[in-house]
């Protein structure tokens with residue numbers, strides 16, 4: 001498979017400072033969550049550009065793969081701030097930023113009627129002892145939690161400076 005490389009014009013859509021921040025964040029969070037970055041680095045780079053651009057615009061790394069009616073409003077909620085609720089609950093990244101070694105999203109923990117299961121089938125978690133901080137906490141407490149709703153629930157990891 002050949003993919004377009006991000007061009008300099010693509011990169012100029014975001015500040016160098018936040019591009020570097022998001023590159024570091026992607027590497028660190030993949031390690032911490034027991035996932036991999038995509039085997040095609042250009043996919044990771046496009047996503048990093050989208051996240052960095054959102055930090056420039058909105059102050060937070062809003063997921064670059066959704067359509068939002070109101071980005072400002074959405075950035076106030078934590079649901080789609082990377083790492084989003086789905087990642088922290090199900091270890092599922094629909095953008096393909098955090099994937100298995102083959103570049104497929106992990107779908108093992110998704111509800112059976114979730115569109116990720118319908119699209120990809122069952123993709124097992126390659127490193128089940130890591131990640132899913134919110135999902136694990138919910139299983140322990142037996143109730144649904146919102147990311148960042150208590151001092152004990154995970155928030156998006158602050159990009160390391």
Ligand code: SF4
Nearest residue numbers: 063082084087093094
């Ligand atoms: S973890 Fe969630 S917010 Fe981050 S890139 Fe993946 S789908 Fe988007």
